[in-house]
Amino acid sequence: MTFNRTMAALAFVFAAGALIVRSPEGSRENDAAALAAQxxxxxxxxxxxxxxxxxxxxxxxxxxxxxxxxxxxxxxHIPGARLMTLTMLVSGxxxxxxxxxxxxxxxxxxxxxxxLLKEKNYPKVRTLLGGMSGWEDEILYPKLAFGxxxxxxxxxxxxxELSIFFGGEPHLESAPPxxxxxxxxxxxxxxxPAKFEKEExxxxxxx
Amino acid sequence: xxxxxPLYQFGMFDLQTALFxxxxxxxxxxxxxxxxGFGSSMKLAGQFYxxxxxxxxxxxxxxxxxxxxxxxxxxxxxxxxxxxRVLPTYLVPQLVGGIIFGVGFVMGGYxxxxxxxxxxxxxxxxxxxxxxxxxxxxxxxxxxxLISDWYSSTAMGEVTLSQLLNVAPGTMVFIVVVxxxxxxxxxxxxxxxxxxxxxxx
Numbered sequence: 001m002t003f004n005r006t007m008a009a010l011a012f013v014f015a016a017g018a019l020i021v022r023s024p025e026g027s028r029e030n031d032a033a034a035l036a037a038q039x040x041x042x043x044x045x046x047x048x049x050x051x052x053x054x055x056x057x058x059x060x061x062x063x064x065x066x067x068x069x070x071x072x073x074x075x076x077h078i079p080g081a082r083l084m085t086l087t088m089l090v091s092g093x094x095x096x097x098x099x100x101x102x103x104x105x106x107x108x109x110x111x112x113x114x115x116l117l118k119e120k121n122y123p124k125v126r127t128l129l130g131g132m133s134g135w136e137d138e139i140l141y142p143k144l145a146f147g148x149x150x151x152x153x154x155x156x157x158x159x160x161e162l163s164i165f166f167g168g169e170p171h172l173e174s175a176p177p178x179x180x181x182x183x184x185x186x187x188x189x190x191x192x193p194a195k196f197e198k199e200e201x202x203x204x205x206x207x
Numbered sequence: 208x209x210x211x212x213p214l215y216q217f218g219m220f221d222l223q224t225a226l227f228x229x230x231x232x233x234x235x236x237x238x239x240x241x242x243x244g245f246g247s248s249m250k251l252a253g254q255f256y257x258x259x260x261x262x263x264x265x266x267x268x269x270x271x272x273x274x275x276x277x278x279x280x281x282x283x284x285x286x287x288x289x290x291x292r293v294l295p296t297y298l299v300p301q302l303v304g305g306i307i308f309g310v311g312f313v314m315g316g317y318x319x320x321x322x323x324x325x326x327x328x329x330x331x332x333x334x335x336x337x338x339x340x341x342x343x344x345x346x347x348x349x350x351x352x353l354i355s356d357w358y359s360s361t362a363m364g365e366v367t368l369s370q371l372l373n374v375a376p377g378t379m380v381f382i383v384v385v386x387x388x389x390x391x392x393x394x395x396x397x398x399x400x401x402x403x404x405x406x407x408x
Binding site for chain 2: 004008011012014015016017018019020021091092095096097120121122123
């Protein structure tokens with residue numbers, strides 16, 4: 001048998017093996033159990049304050065995805081966020097191995113997106129806890145407690161800094177009720193604002 | 208066993224190292240193309256006359272080697288296939304691109320990779336082809352605003368053959384390998400026929 005024929009026979013054996021073992025997919029039941037375990041372990045979301053710190057420090061490379069409509073996005077979005085529809089997100093606009101954080105207005109759409117991306121084997125996906133509402137409450141317009149001890153004062157100071165950094169307006173807990181959430185948040189963009197996703201923005205690769 | 212490949216996706220090295228490795232692989236690719244005789248447009252053009260189907264055999268061998276390798280490495284848990292980038296499909300623009308590529312190949316006797324090999328091994332036709340390729344890139348870039356909508360039309364996403372035909376990846380691997388083996392046998396048969404010395408009149 002010539003070398004070529006030996007190699008061809010070898011290829012056929014490996015291919016026949018592939019036909020028998022089929023795909024390396026796991027069972028759906030196990031997938032569902034694994035997702036449930038991640039949710040229970042609270043690995044499916046990130047707290048607004050944690051996300052804010054990561055963005056401010058610029059240490060972690062996060063792919064931030066805004067699932068709200070374009071008007072809401074234009075009004076205010078978390079610096080660095082990319083505006084996408086759910087369809088765009090699940091059709092591969094975000095690299096699978098990125099550290100992805102998704103947010104919507106409240107969190108429903110983001111949670112749905114989380115499940116869809118997990119189904120597609122995206123390993124590092126999280127939703128922003130509370131969505132944009134949570135971000136407004138925790139970061140843009142936080143109610144800062146009157147701290148008596150040093151630790152509390154330091155925390156309040158830290159949150160105040162974060163709020164100002166993201167263009168918000170912190171206020172003290174004793175301040176009169178009626179938060180300033182209706183106010184148009186100042187468009188202070190520390191990180192350059194994201195562009196609308198366009199197909200042509202993607203880098204094409206050729207042989 | 209923990210998955211640890213693709214290496215770059217698992218953060219084994221940074222972008223600069225990745226580019227350097229890509230450079231080394233590119234040099235290796237060029238070297239083996241040259242060793243296979245692909246620096247000669249006569250050899251490459253031979254496939255269009257069915258006299259020398261080496262290009263077909265080499266390229267299809269590369270495809271099934273990579274496919275079998277990835278399938279089995281993934282099966283043994285060494286490569287995470289979900290992190291291997293699949294280029295998105297834009298059916299009509301890519302069909303048109305394929306036709307332009309094919310016409311260029313027939314006319315010049317080189318494809319982009321082999322014309323670089325020909326050029327650096329001192330062949331003038333390789334340099335002319337390379338020049339034509341850069342002219343094509345320039346024209347495309349200048350015309351891009353006019354054709355950008357069409358360029359992104361008929362998008363099918365990051366689709367693979369097994370997803371498109373709704374068959375298990377293992378089955379698809381088997382089908383492609385069988386097609387390749389039949390193709391190799393057919394190619395050798397064609398080479399025999401078209402290389403047969405002409406009967407004296």
